[in-house]
Amino acid sequence: AQSVAQPEDQVNVAEGNPLTVKCTYSVSGNPYLFWYVQYPNRGLQFLLKYITGDNLVKGSYGFEAEFNKSQTSFHLKKPSALVSDSALYFCAVRGLISNFGNEKLTFGTGTRLTIIP
């Protein structure tokens, strides 16, 4: 079974500082990895994904994530945080099965990111 761990429920970062939101995963075979952001009373919005290729992927709003196969991690990063980045962030993983091409997308429990002005 596939799983995702987000070890930090809450991350606080001063505006302008770099931020990291941690994620580790477990899956059979090669993983498809995703980050989503959720603002209050809204659905999840896609930020970025890793499928294959370069380990550093870039996404929306200046976010990037680094895939590390040996550590089974996919940490979300941003060089300079904005107050508007404050939200709930979810890491998700999808494995690959033969019948339909994909397993379901499995989410972590989320990390609440607060950027302090």
Added chain:
Amino acid sequence: GAGVSQTPSNKVTEKGKYVELRCDPISGHTALYWYRQSLGQGPEFLIYFQGTGAADDSGLPNDRFFAVRPEGSVSTLKIQRTERGDSAVYLCASSPDFSNSPLHFGNGTRLTVT
């Protein structure tokens, strides 16, 4: 273009009642997912459709939950004999295929069972 639409946005029902939650996916998206999100938790997978058929319904918690997608577009999640523990936000998502495309989520239906 239009995103994933879920109706109603809020639903309050009494314990024991039957409810239906509707999802209109993005036009042309063949894959449709239902997730449930409780307060302070990540989305929990319920069921996944590829076209009209349920490709994976392993997340449905029990036989009170059922979902259909008869024409391969709109989907309805049906909950019979609702219980207070069913209270959650029910999220629908769609994607254009079943490979590595990201899921596009609706804003969810907040179900409250009193």
